[in-house]
Amino acid sequence: MWKFNSRQYREETSQKISWGHWFAFFNILWAIFIGARYAFIIDWPDTLFGKIYFFISLLGHFSFIVFAFYLLVIFPLSFIVKNHRTFRGLTVILATIGNTLLLVDTEVFVQFNLHLSSLVWNLLVNPENGELSRNWQLFFTPMPLILLVQMLFSRWSWQKLRSLERQKWLRGVGVFFVCTFIATHLIYAWADAYLYRPITMQRSNFPLSYPMTARSFLEKHGFINKQEYSQRLEQEGRLDALAINYPRNPLLFEAPQEKTNVLLITVSGLRYDAVDMETMPNLAEFAQRSTQFTNHYSSGNNNNAGLTGLFYGLNASYTDSLLSNKTPSVLVERFAQQQYVQGLFSANKFDNAVFRRAIYPKAKLTGDNSNQAAVQSFKRWLDSAKQQEKPFWGYLSLNIEPNLTQDKYQQQLAKLDELFGQLLPELDLPNTIVVITAEHGYRFNTLTEKEEINDFSRDEVQVPMIVHWQGLPATKITKLTAHVDLLPALMKHVFNVKNLIGDYAQGRDLFDLKQATDWVLVSNYRWNVIIQPDGTQYHIDTRGNYQKYDRTYQKISSERPPLGLFLEVFNQDRSFLEK
8 A cells, every 4th residue: 555654655755856956957858948949929029128138038937837837737647647757757748738839839929929728729729611620730740759758867867766866967057047037027127117129029029928017116206207108109109119111112103194182081970970961961961972982990999099090001900019019001101202292280289199199100190189270271282282283181180079979979970060060062073083081989977997908899990981083983882991991092092002002001992882791800009809790790809809799789609709700800910911
Protein backbone atom coordinates (compact mmCIF):
# COMPACT_ATOMS: atom_id res chain seq x y z
CA MET A 1 0.00 0.00 0.00
CA TRP A 2 1.27 3.46 -0.97
CA LYS A 3 1.94 5.70 1.99
CA PHE A 4 1.99 9.41 1.26
CA ASN A 5 4.13 10.09 4.29
CA SER A 6 6.66 7.38 3.55
CA ARG A 7 10.30 8.14 2.87
CA GLN A 8 10.14 6.53 -0.59
CA TYR A 9 7.17 8.69 -1.54
CA ARG A 10 8.91 11.86 -0.39
CA GLU A 11 12.10 11.01 -2.29
CA GLU A 12 10.31 10.16 -5.54
CA THR A 13 8.13 13.23 -5.27
CA SER A 14 11.22 15.35 -4.69
CA GLN A 15 12.79 13.81 -7.80
CA LYS A 16 9.72 14.58 -9.90
CA ILE A 17 9.62 18.16 -8.63
CA SER A 18 13.31 18.64 -9.36
CA TRP A 19 12.89 17.13 -12.82
CA GLY A 20 9.86 19.38 -13.39
CA HIS A 21 12.02 22.45 -12.84
CA TRP A 22 14.38 21.42 -15.61
CA PHE A 23 11.56 20.37 -17.90
CA ALA A 24 9.86 23.73 -17.34
CA PHE A 25 13.13 25.52 -18.11
CA PHE A 26 13.49 23.55 -21.34
CA ASN A 27 9.96 24.50 -22.38
CA ILE A 28 10.54 28.14 -21.49
CA LEU A 29 13.36 28.14 -24.04
CA TRP A 30 11.13 26.28 -26.50
CA ALA A 31 8.27 28.75 -26.03
CA ILE A 32 10.62 31.74 -26.40
CA PHE A 33 11.96 30.22 -29.62
CA ILE A 34 8.46 29.79 -31.07
CA GLY A 35 7.29 33.13 -29.67
CA ALA A 36 10.15 34.91 -31.40
CA ARG A 37 8.14 34.43 -34.60
CA TYR A 38 5.88 37.28 -33.46
CA ALA A 39 8.79 39.61 -34.19
CA PHE A 40 8.19 38.96 -37.89
CA ILE A 41 4.43 39.46 -37.57
CA ILE A 42 3.89 42.51 -35.38
CA ASP A 43 3.94 46.16 -36.26
CA TRP A 44 7.65 46.64 -35.42
CA PRO A 45 8.32 49.73 -33.22
CA ASP A 46 10.46 52.47 -34.74
CA THR A 47 12.44 53.36 -31.58
CA LEU A 48 15.34 51.55 -29.91
CA PHE A 49 13.55 51.47 -26.55
CA GLY A 50 10.48 49.96 -28.22
CA LYS A 51 12.61 47.24 -29.81
CA ILE A 52 14.36 46.49 -26.50
CA TYR A 53 10.98 46.24 -24.77
CA PHE A 54 9.85 43.62 -27.26
CA PHE A 55 12.70 41.28 -26.31
CA ILE A 56 12.27 41.96 -22.60
CA SER A 57 8.55 41.19 -22.86
CA LEU A 58 9.28 38.10 -24.99
CA LEU A 59 11.48 36.65 -22.26
CA GLY A 60 9.32 37.79 -19.36
CA HIS A 61 5.95 36.78 -20.80
CA PHE A 62 6.72 33.28 -22.01
CA SER A 63 8.85 32.41 -18.99
CA PHE A 64 5.92 33.40 -16.77
CA ILE A 65 3.34 31.51 -18.85
CA VAL A 66 5.34 28.29 -18.84
CA PHE A 67 6.23 28.54 -15.15
CA ALA A 68 2.60 29.25 -14.29
CA PHE A 69 1.66 26.13 -16.26
CA TYR A 70 4.24 24.20 -14.23
CA LEU A 71 2.86 25.46 -10.91
CA LEU A 72 -0.78 24.86 -11.82
CA VAL A 73 -0.46 21.52 -13.62
CA ILE A 74 2.91 19.78 -13.45
CA PHE A 75 3.65 20.50 -9.80
CA PRO A 76 0.33 19.05 -8.53
CA LEU A 77 0.76 16.02 -10.83
CA SER A 78 4.07 15.24 -9.15
CA PHE A 79 2.11 14.53 -5.95
CA ILE A 80 -0.81 12.74 -7.58
CA VAL A 81 0.78 10.46 -10.19
CA LYS A 82 2.87 7.81 -8.44
CA ASN A 83 4.69 6.27 -11.40
CA HIS A 84 7.42 8.57 -12.70
CA ARG A 85 7.11 7.23 -16.26
CA THR A 86 3.40 8.00 -16.32
CA PHE A 87 4.07 11.39 -14.80
CA ARG A 88 6.70 12.25 -17.39
CA GLY A 89 4.53 10.90 -20.19
CA LEU A 90 1.58 13.12 -19.19
CA THR A 91 3.87 16.11 -18.85
CA VAL A 92 5.39 15.52 -22.29
CA ILE A 93 1.95 15.25 -23.90
CA LEU A 94 0.72 18.44 -22.24
CA ALA A 95 3.90 20.32 -23.21
CA THR A 96 3.61 19.11 -26.81
CA ILE A 97 0.01 20.30 -27.03
CA GLY A 98 0.92 23.67 -25.53
CA ASN A 99 3.83 24.28 -27.90
CA THR A 100 1.78 23.20 -30.91
CA LEU A 101 -1.03 25.57 -29.99
CA LEU A 102 1.51 28.37 -29.60
CA LEU A 103 2.82 27.64 -33.08
CA VAL A 104 -0.72 27.68 -34.46
CA ASP A 105 -1.41 30.94 -32.63
CA THR A 106 1.48 32.63 -34.43
CA GLU A 107 -0.13 31.81 -37.75
CA VAL A 108 -3.58 32.84 -36.51
CA PHE A 109 -2.07 36.20 -35.63
CA VAL A 110 -0.69 36.48 -39.14
CA GLN A 111 -4.09 35.84 -40.71
CA PHE A 112 -6.53 37.61 -38.40
CA ASN A 113 -4.46 39.75 -36.01
CA LEU A 114 -6.23 37.82 -33.27
CA HIS A 115 -5.07 35.15 -30.87
CA LEU A 116 -6.66 31.75 -30.47
CA SER A 117 -10.18 31.70 -29.04
CA SER A 118 -13.15 29.39 -29.37
CA LEU A 119 -14.48 31.42 -32.29
CA VAL A 120 -11.12 31.48 -34.10
CA TRP A 121 -10.69 27.76 -33.49
CA ASN A 122 -14.07 27.10 -35.08
CA LEU A 123 -12.93 29.12 -38.09
CA LEU A 124 -9.85 26.95 -38.46
CA VAL A 125 -11.76 23.67 -38.44
CA ASN A 126 -14.73 25.08 -40.35
CA PRO A 127 -15.99 22.38 -42.74
CA GLU A 128 -17.58 25.11 -44.88
CA ASN A 129 -14.10 25.99 -46.06
CA GLY A 130 -12.25 22.76 -46.70
CA GLU A 131 -9.22 24.46 -48.23
CA LEU A 132 -8.66 26.60 -45.14
CA SER A 133 -9.00 23.56 -42.88
CA ARG A 134 -6.41 21.66 -44.93
CA ASN A 135 -4.02 24.62 -44.77
CA TRP A 136 -4.29 24.81 -41.01
CA GLN A 137 -3.68 21.10 -40.64
CA LEU A 138 -0.16 21.75 -41.96
CA PHE A 139 0.66 23.59 -38.72
CA PHE A 140 -0.02 20.43 -36.76
CA THR A 141 2.49 18.42 -38.81
CA PRO A 142 5.43 19.48 -36.55
CA MET A 143 3.55 17.96 -33.59
CA PRO A 144 5.27 14.55 -33.84
CA LEU A 145 8.67 16.25 -34.04
CA ILE A 146 7.86 18.39 -31.00
CA LEU A 147 6.70 15.27 -29.18
CA LEU A 148 9.92 13.46 -30.06
CA VAL A 149 12.10 16.32 -28.83
CA GLN A 150 10.09 16.53 -25.61
CA MET A 151 10.42 12.77 -25.05
CA LEU A 152 14.16 12.80 -25.67
CA PHE A 153 14.74 15.67 -23.25
CA SER A 154 12.44 14.07 -20.71
CA ARG A 155 14.40 10.81 -20.79
CA TRP A 156 17.82 12.48 -20.86
CA SER A 157 17.04 14.92 -18.03
CA TRP A 158 15.66 12.11 -15.84
CA GLN A 159 18.79 10.02 -16.35
CA LYS A 160 21.03 13.03 -15.69
CA LEU A 161 18.92 14.39 -12.84
CA ARG A 162 21.56 13.94 -10.12
CA SER A 163 24.12 15.71 -12.24
CA LEU A 164 21.67 18.48 -13.10
CA GLU A 165 20.74 18.96 -9.44
CA ARG A 166 24.34 19.94 -8.74
CA GLN A 167 24.11 22.77 -11.26
CA LYS A 168 23.66 26.12 -9.53
CA TRP A 169 23.21 28.38 -12.55
CA LEU A 170 19.52 27.52 -13.05
CA ARG A 171 18.61 29.58 -9.99
CA GLY A 172 20.33 32.63 -11.50
CA VAL A 173 18.52 32.10 -14.79
CA GLY A 174 15.25 31.89 -12.89
CA VAL A 175 15.97 35.19 -11.16
CA PHE A 176 16.75 36.71 -14.56
CA PHE A 177 13.40 35.57 -15.99
CA VAL A 178 11.58 36.92 -12.93
CA CYS A 179 13.29 40.28 -13.43
CA THR A 180 12.29 40.41 -17.10
CA PHE A 181 8.70 39.62 -16.16
CA ILE A 182 8.60 42.39 -13.55
CA ALA A 183 10.37 44.79 -15.92
CA THR A 184 7.83 44.03 -18.66
CA HIS A 185 4.94 45.21 -16.52
CA LEU A 186 6.72 48.16 -14.92
CA ILE A 187 7.91 49.49 -18.27
CA TYR A 188 4.46 49.09 -19.78
CA ALA A 189 2.86 50.89 -16.82
CA TRP A 190 5.27 53.79 -17.40
CA ALA A 191 4.57 53.80 -21.15
CA ASP A 192 0.82 53.75 -20.54
CA ALA A 193 1.03 56.66 -18.13
CA TYR A 194 3.14 58.80 -20.43
CA LEU A 195 1.59 57.71 -23.76
CA TYR A 196 4.76 56.16 -25.15
CA ARG A 197 3.26 54.43 -28.17
CA PRO A 198 6.24 52.35 -29.37
CA ILE A 199 5.61 50.25 -26.25
CA THR A 200 1.84 50.51 -25.74
CA MET A 201 1.24 49.41 -29.34
CA GLN A 202 2.70 46.03 -28.31
CA ARG A 203 -0.07 45.33 -25.79
CA SER A 204 -1.58 42.46 -27.80
CA ASN A 205 1.56 41.02 -29.34
CA PHE A 206 1.46 37.77 -27.37
CA PRO A 207 -1.34 35.38 -26.36
CA LEU A 208 -2.66 35.68 -22.80
CA SER A 209 -0.89 39.03 -22.50
CA TYR A 210 -2.39 41.50 -20.01
CA PRO A 211 0.32 44.05 -19.15
CA MET A 212 -0.10 46.06 -15.98
CA THR A 213 -1.13 49.69 -15.93
CA ALA A 214 -0.91 52.02 -12.95
CA ARG A 215 -2.97 54.87 -14.31
CA SER A 216 -5.43 55.03 -11.39
CA PHE A 217 -2.60 54.96 -8.85
CA LEU A 218 -0.70 57.73 -10.64
CA GLU A 219 -3.85 59.83 -11.00
CA LYS A 220 -4.59 59.44 -7.30
CA HIS A 221 -1.12 60.66 -6.34
CA GLY A 222 -1.10 63.57 -8.78
CA PHE A 223 1.41 62.25 -11.33
CA ILE A 224 -1.21 62.27 -14.11
CA ASN A 225 -3.93 64.80 -14.86
CA LYS A 226 -6.95 62.66 -15.77
CA GLN A 227 -8.60 65.31 -17.91
CA GLU A 228 -5.46 66.11 -19.89
CA TYR A 229 -4.75 62.42 -20.33
CA SER A 230 -8.25 61.75 -21.72
CA GLN A 231 -7.99 64.70 -24.09
CA ARG A 232 -4.68 63.46 -25.47
CA LEU A 233 -6.13 60.00 -26.01
CA GLU A 234 -9.11 61.46 -27.82
CA GLN A 235 -6.90 63.58 -30.05
CA GLU A 236 -4.08 61.10 -30.68
CA GLY A 237 -5.95 57.79 -30.68
CA ARG A 238 -5.80 54.79 -28.39
CA LEU A 239 -2.43 53.66 -27.14
CA ASP A 240 -2.58 50.22 -28.77
CA ALA A 241 -3.34 51.61 -32.23
CA LEU A 242 -1.32 49.90 -34.95
CA ALA A 243 0.41 51.40 -37.97
CA ILE A 244 -1.45 51.03 -41.25
CA ASN A 245 -0.44 50.72 -44.87
CA TYR A 246 -2.79 53.18 -46.61
CA PRO A 247 -3.08 53.18 -49.53
CA ARG A 248 -1.66 49.75 -50.13
CA ASN A 249 -0.24 50.70 -53.53
CA PRO A 250 0.45 54.02 -55.31
CA LEU A 251 -2.69 55.30 -57.01
CA LEU A 252 -2.83 55.79 -60.77
CA PHE A 253 -5.37 58.00 -62.52
CA GLU A 254 -6.68 58.76 -65.99
CA ALA A 255 -7.33 62.41 -66.74
CA PRO A 256 -11.12 63.07 -66.68
CA GLN A 257 -12.73 64.76 -69.65
CA GLU A 258 -14.39 67.22 -67.30
CA LYS A 259 -13.72 67.85 -63.64
CA THR A 260 -16.71 67.28 -61.38
CA ASN A 261 -17.57 69.46 -58.39
CA VAL A 262 -18.21 67.69 -55.07
CA LEU A 263 -20.28 68.96 -52.14
CA LEU A 264 -20.59 66.88 -48.96
CA ILE A 265 -23.01 67.80 -46.17
CA THR A 266 -23.19 65.83 -42.92
CA VAL A 267 -25.71 66.27 -40.12
CA SER A 268 -24.48 64.59 -36.96
CA GLY A 269 -27.46 62.83 -35.35
CA LEU A 270 -29.76 62.75 -38.39
CA ARG A 271 -31.81 59.56 -38.03
CA TYR A 272 -32.59 57.23 -40.91
CA ASP A 273 -36.34 57.93 -40.54
CA ALA A 274 -36.07 61.73 -40.20
CA VAL A 275 -36.27 62.66 -43.89
CA ASP A 276 -39.98 62.74 -44.73
CA MET A 277 -42.46 65.31 -46.03
CA GLU A 278 -43.98 65.88 -42.62
CA THR A 279 -40.80 66.40 -40.60
CA MET A 280 -38.33 67.82 -43.13
CA PRO A 281 -40.29 68.78 -46.28
CA ASN A 282 -37.46 70.75 -47.93
CA LEU A 283 -34.91 67.98 -47.56
CA ALA A 284 -37.48 65.33 -48.44
CA GLU A 285 -38.40 67.14 -51.67
CA PHE A 286 -34.70 67.37 -52.58
CA ALA A 287 -34.33 63.66 -51.83
CA GLN A 288 -37.20 62.83 -54.19
CA ARG A 289 -35.22 64.47 -56.98
CA SER A 290 -32.08 62.53 -55.97
CA THR A 291 -30.92 58.99 -55.35
CA GLN A 292 -31.88 57.81 -51.86
CA PHE A 293 -30.10 54.84 -50.31
CA THR A 294 -32.68 53.68 -47.79
CA ASN A 295 -30.70 50.81 -46.26
CA HIS A 296 -27.52 52.73 -45.53
CA TYR A 297 -25.22 52.47 -42.50
CA SER A 298 -22.50 54.60 -41.02
CA SER A 299 -19.05 53.07 -40.51
CA GLY A 300 -19.34 53.42 -36.73
CA ASN A 301 -21.33 54.76 -33.79
CA ASN A 302 -19.71 58.17 -33.29
CA ASN A 303 -18.58 61.19 -35.33
CA ASN A 304 -14.95 60.15 -35.77
CA ALA A 305 -16.03 56.68 -36.89
CA GLY A 306 -18.44 58.10 -39.47
CA LEU A 307 -15.80 60.46 -40.87
CA THR A 308 -13.34 57.58 -41.15
CA GLY A 309 -15.72 55.80 -43.49
CA LEU A 310 -16.58 58.90 -45.55
CA PHE A 311 -13.08 60.32 -46.02
CA TYR A 312 -10.99 57.14 -46.02
CA GLY A 313 -13.29 54.35 -47.15
CA LEU A 314 -12.08 52.37 -44.12
CA ASN A 315 -13.86 50.67 -41.26
CA ALA A 316 -13.89 52.62 -38.03
CA SER A 317 -11.55 50.12 -36.35
CA TYR A 318 -8.81 52.09 -38.15
CA THR A 319 -9.77 55.43 -36.58
CA ASP A 320 -7.20 55.29 -33.79
CA SER A 321 -4.49 54.25 -36.23
CA LEU A 322 -5.34 57.20 -38.48
CA LEU A 323 -5.11 59.55 -35.50
CA SER A 324 -1.89 58.05 -34.17
CA ASN A 325 -0.14 58.01 -37.53
CA LYS A 326 -1.72 61.23 -38.92
CA THR A 327 -2.58 59.37 -42.10
CA PRO A 328 -3.90 61.64 -44.90
CA SER A 329 -7.04 60.88 -46.91
CA VAL A 330 -6.45 59.85 -50.54
CA LEU A 331 -9.63 61.74 -51.47
CA VAL A 332 -8.48 65.01 -49.91
CA GLU A 333 -5.03 64.60 -51.41
CA ARG A 334 -6.54 64.15 -54.86
CA PHE A 335 -8.66 67.28 -54.48
CA ALA A 336 -5.46 69.20 -53.71
CA GLN A 337 -3.54 67.64 -56.62
CA GLN A 338 -6.33 68.61 -59.03
CA GLN A 339 -6.36 72.18 -57.65
CA TYR A 340 -9.95 72.16 -56.46
CA VAL A 341 -11.25 75.32 -54.79
CA GLN A 342 -11.79 74.19 -51.23
CA GLY A 343 -14.37 75.25 -48.63
CA LEU A 344 -14.64 73.71 -45.16
CA PHE A 345 -17.42 74.73 -42.76
CA SER A 346 -18.62 73.38 -39.43
CA ALA A 347 -21.29 74.23 -36.89
CA ASN A 348 -19.15 72.91 -34.02
CA LYS A 349 -15.77 74.40 -34.99
CA PHE A 350 -14.58 71.05 -36.35
CA ASP A 351 -14.66 69.42 -32.97
CA ASN A 352 -13.67 66.02 -34.37
CA ALA A 353 -10.19 64.70 -33.75
CA VAL A 354 -9.95 62.73 -36.98
CA PHE A 355 -10.73 65.85 -39.02
CA ARG A 356 -8.19 68.09 -37.31
CA ARG A 357 -5.39 65.58 -36.81
CA ALA A 358 -5.62 63.33 -39.88
CA ILE A 359 -7.85 64.65 -42.67
CA TYR A 360 -6.75 68.30 -42.46
CA PRO A 361 -3.85 68.46 -39.98
CA LYS A 362 -2.25 71.52 -41.55
CA ALA A 363 -5.35 73.54 -42.42
CA LYS A 364 -6.52 76.44 -40.28
CA LEU A 365 -9.95 75.24 -39.20
CA THR A 366 -12.08 77.78 -37.40
CA GLY A 367 -15.70 76.91 -38.07
CA ASP A 368 -18.82 78.50 -36.61
CA ASN A 369 -20.86 78.26 -33.42
CA SER A 370 -24.23 77.33 -34.92
CA ASN A 371 -25.88 75.58 -37.82
CA GLN A 372 -27.25 78.85 -39.17
CA ALA A 373 -23.85 80.56 -39.16
CA ALA A 374 -22.22 77.55 -40.83
CA VAL A 375 -24.87 77.46 -43.58
CA GLN A 376 -24.48 81.18 -44.26
CA SER A 377 -20.69 80.85 -44.46
CA PHE A 378 -21.07 77.90 -46.82
CA LYS A 379 -23.46 79.85 -49.07
CA ARG A 380 -21.07 82.79 -49.32
CA TRP A 381 -18.20 80.49 -50.24
CA LEU A 382 -20.33 78.64 -52.80
CA ASP A 383 -21.31 81.90 -54.51
CA SER A 384 -17.64 82.80 -54.76
CA ALA A 385 -16.60 79.32 -55.96
CA LYS A 386 -19.16 79.42 -58.78
CA GLN A 387 -17.49 82.51 -60.18
CA GLN A 388 -14.12 80.83 -60.51
CA GLU A 389 -13.04 78.72 -63.45
CA LYS A 390 -11.78 75.90 -61.26
CA PRO A 391 -13.70 72.89 -59.92
CA PHE A 392 -14.69 73.15 -56.26
CA TRP A 393 -14.95 70.84 -53.27
CA GLY A 394 -16.99 71.85 -50.24
CA TYR A 395 -17.72 70.24 -46.91
CA LEU A 396 -20.42 71.42 -44.50
CA SER A 397 -20.80 69.82 -41.06
CA LEU A 398 -24.06 70.47 -39.19
CA ASN A 399 -24.96 69.22 -35.76
CA ILE A 400 -27.98 68.15 -33.68
CA GLU A 401 -27.63 68.63 -29.92
CA PRO A 402 -27.28 65.41 -27.88
CA ASN A 403 -29.62 64.12 -25.16
CA LEU A 404 -32.82 65.64 -26.55
CA THR A 405 -36.31 64.36 -25.95
CA GLN A 406 -38.25 63.22 -28.98
CA ASP A 407 -40.23 66.49 -29.09
CA LYS A 408 -37.09 68.63 -28.82
CA TYR A 409 -35.46 66.52 -31.52
CA GLN A 410 -38.38 67.19 -33.86
CA GLN A 411 -38.00 70.91 -33.21
CA GLN A 412 -34.31 70.70 -34.12
CA LEU A 413 -35.18 68.92 -37.35
CA ALA A 414 -37.66 71.66 -38.25
CA LYS A 415 -35.00 74.35 -37.76
CA LEU A 416 -32.53 72.36 -39.84
CA ASP A 417 -35.06 71.97 -42.61
CA GLU A 418 -35.56 75.72 -42.75
CA LEU A 419 -31.83 76.09 -43.32
CA PHE A 420 -31.95 73.39 -45.99
CA GLY A 421 -34.78 75.35 -47.62
CA GLN A 422 -32.38 78.29 -48.00
CA LEU A 423 -29.42 76.17 -49.14
CA LEU A 424 -30.71 73.37 -51.36
CA PRO A 425 -31.94 75.52 -54.30
CA GLU A 426 -28.36 76.70 -54.75
CA LEU A 427 -27.00 73.15 -54.92
CA ASP A 428 -28.82 72.11 -58.07
CA LEU A 429 -25.76 72.72 -60.24
CA PRO A 430 -24.48 71.12 -63.45
CA ASN A 431 -21.63 68.64 -63.19
CA THR A 432 -21.84 68.61 -59.40
CA ILE A 433 -22.22 65.72 -56.97
CA VAL A 434 -24.11 66.64 -53.80
CA VAL A 435 -24.03 64.15 -50.93
CA ILE A 436 -26.13 64.56 -47.76
CA THR A 437 -25.73 62.09 -44.94
CA ALA A 438 -24.90 61.78 -41.20
CA GLU A 439 -21.87 60.63 -39.24
CA HIS A 440 -24.22 58.57 -37.05
CA GLY A 441 -27.88 58.36 -36.03
CA TYR A 442 -29.67 59.39 -32.85
CA ARG A 443 -31.13 57.53 -29.89
CA PHE A 444 -33.43 58.99 -27.27
CA ASN A 445 -32.40 56.79 -24.33
CA THR A 446 -29.46 57.92 -22.23
CA LEU A 447 -26.60 55.44 -21.92
CA THR A 448 -23.46 55.22 -19.83
CA GLU A 449 -20.07 55.64 -21.50
CA LYS A 450 -19.57 51.87 -21.58
CA GLU A 451 -23.05 51.30 -23.01
CA GLU A 452 -22.40 53.90 -25.71
CA ILE A 453 -19.30 52.02 -26.85
CA ASN A 454 -21.30 48.79 -27.12
CA ASP A 455 -24.40 50.33 -28.74
CA PHE A 456 -24.91 49.51 -32.42
CA SER A 457 -28.68 49.76 -32.52
CA ARG A 458 -30.41 50.69 -35.76
CA ASP A 459 -31.21 54.16 -34.39
CA GLU A 460 -27.50 54.76 -33.84
CA VAL A 461 -25.86 53.37 -36.98
CA GLN A 462 -28.45 53.50 -39.79
CA VAL A 463 -28.45 56.94 -41.45
CA PRO A 464 -29.83 58.68 -44.55
CA MET A 465 -27.72 58.80 -47.70
CA ILE A 466 -28.88 61.18 -50.43
CA VAL A 467 -26.86 61.69 -53.62
CA HIS A 468 -27.86 64.32 -56.18
CA TRP A 469 -26.06 63.88 -59.50
CA GLN A 470 -27.08 63.76 -63.13
CA GLY A 471 -25.29 60.42 -63.45
CA LEU A 472 -27.74 58.75 -61.06
CA PRO A 473 -31.52 58.28 -61.35
CA ALA A 474 -34.00 59.92 -58.99
CA THR A 475 -35.13 56.81 -57.13
CA LYS A 476 -34.91 54.86 -53.89
CA ILE A 477 -32.24 52.17 -53.63
CA THR A 478 -32.99 49.46 -51.07
CA LYS A 479 -29.74 47.50 -51.36
CA LEU A 480 -27.38 47.44 -48.41
CA THR A 481 -24.80 50.26 -48.47
CA ALA A 482 -22.38 51.95 -46.07
CA HIS A 483 -20.20 55.03 -45.65
CA VAL A 484 -17.13 53.15 -46.87
CA ASP A 485 -18.82 52.90 -50.29
CA LEU A 486 -18.75 56.65 -50.95
CA LEU A 487 -15.00 57.16 -51.37
CA PRO A 488 -14.59 54.36 -53.96
CA ALA A 489 -17.46 55.91 -55.95
CA LEU A 490 -15.88 59.38 -55.92
CA MET A 491 -12.42 58.06 -56.73
CA LYS A 492 -13.76 56.11 -59.70
CA HIS A 493 -16.35 58.48 -61.17
CA VAL A 494 -14.73 61.83 -60.36
CA PHE A 495 -11.02 61.04 -60.63
CA ASN A 496 -10.94 57.93 -62.86
CA VAL A 497 -8.68 55.93 -60.56
CA LYS A 498 -7.22 52.86 -62.27
CA ASN A 499 -6.39 50.87 -59.12
CA LEU A 500 -8.61 48.20 -57.70
CA ILE A 501 -10.76 49.37 -54.78
CA GLY A 502 -8.84 47.10 -52.41
CA ASP A 503 -5.77 49.30 -52.83
CA TYR A 504 -7.36 52.33 -51.14
CA ALA A 505 -10.70 51.40 -49.53
CA GLN A 506 -12.71 48.59 -47.96
CA GLY A 507 -16.06 49.46 -49.49
CA ARG A 508 -17.72 49.07 -52.87
CA ASP A 509 -18.78 51.54 -55.55
CA LEU A 510 -21.83 53.31 -54.11
CA PHE A 511 -22.88 54.50 -57.56
CA ASP A 512 -22.98 50.96 -58.98
CA LEU A 513 -26.68 50.41 -58.35
CA LYS A 514 -26.71 46.85 -59.71
CA GLN A 515 -24.01 45.42 -57.45
CA ALA A 516 -25.61 43.47 -54.61
CA THR A 517 -24.12 43.53 -51.12
CA ASP A 518 -24.41 40.66 -48.66
CA TRP A 519 -23.13 42.55 -45.61
CA VAL A 520 -21.59 45.75 -44.34
CA LEU A 521 -19.23 46.29 -41.43
CA VAL A 522 -19.82 48.81 -38.64
CA SER A 523 -17.14 49.04 -35.99
CA ASN A 524 -15.17 50.81 -33.30
CA TYR A 525 -11.94 50.02 -31.46
CA ARG A 526 -13.56 47.09 -29.64
CA TRP A 527 -16.35 45.67 -31.84
CA ASN A 528 -16.76 44.58 -35.43
CA VAL A 529 -20.46 44.44 -36.28
CA ILE A 530 -21.59 42.61 -39.40
CA ILE A 531 -24.97 43.81 -40.64
CA GLN A 532 -26.91 41.84 -43.23
CA PRO A 533 -29.66 43.17 -45.55
CA ASP A 534 -32.44 42.01 -43.21
CA GLY A 535 -30.92 43.94 -40.30
CA THR A 536 -29.44 40.91 -38.51
CA GLN A 537 -26.24 41.83 -36.65
CA TYR A 538 -23.25 39.69 -35.66
CA HIS A 539 -20.96 41.30 -33.08
CA ILE A 540 -17.35 40.12 -32.71
CA ASP A 541 -14.94 41.82 -30.30
CA THR A 542 -11.14 41.90 -30.32
CA ARG A 543 -11.01 38.89 -27.99
CA GLY A 544 -13.09 36.70 -30.28
CA ASN A 545 -16.33 36.95 -28.28
CA TYR A 546 -19.50 36.67 -30.35
CA GLN A 547 -23.11 37.94 -30.06
CA LYS A 548 -26.11 37.97 -32.41
CA TYR A 549 -28.94 40.56 -32.62
CA ASP A 550 -32.08 40.79 -34.72
CA ARG A 551 -33.33 43.87 -36.62
CA THR A 552 -34.95 45.30 -33.46
CA TYR A 553 -31.62 44.98 -31.63
CA GLN A 554 -32.75 42.13 -29.42
CA LYS A 555 -30.10 39.59 -28.52
CA ILE A 556 -30.89 36.15 -29.92
CA SER A 557 -29.19 32.81 -29.47
CA SER A 558 -27.05 31.36 -32.24
CA GLU A 559 -25.87 27.79 -31.87
CA ARG A 560 -23.66 27.96 -34.95
CA PRO A 561 -22.05 31.26 -36.01
CA PRO A 562 -21.73 31.92 -39.78
CA LEU A 563 -18.05 30.99 -39.85
CA GLY A 564 -17.63 31.48 -43.59
CA LEU A 565 -18.94 35.04 -43.24
CA PHE A 566 -16.64 35.73 -40.28
CA LEU A 567 -13.64 34.54 -42.24
CA GLU A 568 -14.48 36.88 -45.11
CA VAL A 569 -14.89 39.80 -42.71
CA PHE A 570 -11.62 39.08 -40.88
CA ASN A 571 -9.70 38.98 -44.13
CA GLN A 572 -11.12 42.33 -45.24
CA ASP A 573 -10.97 44.11 -41.90
CA ARG A 574 -7.22 43.63 -41.43
CA SER A 575 -6.26 44.26 -45.04
CA PHE A 576 -4.62 47.65 -44.37
CA LEU A 577 -2.61 46.77 -41.27
CA GLU A 578 1.11 47.24 -41.70
CA LYS A 579 2.99 43.97 -41.36
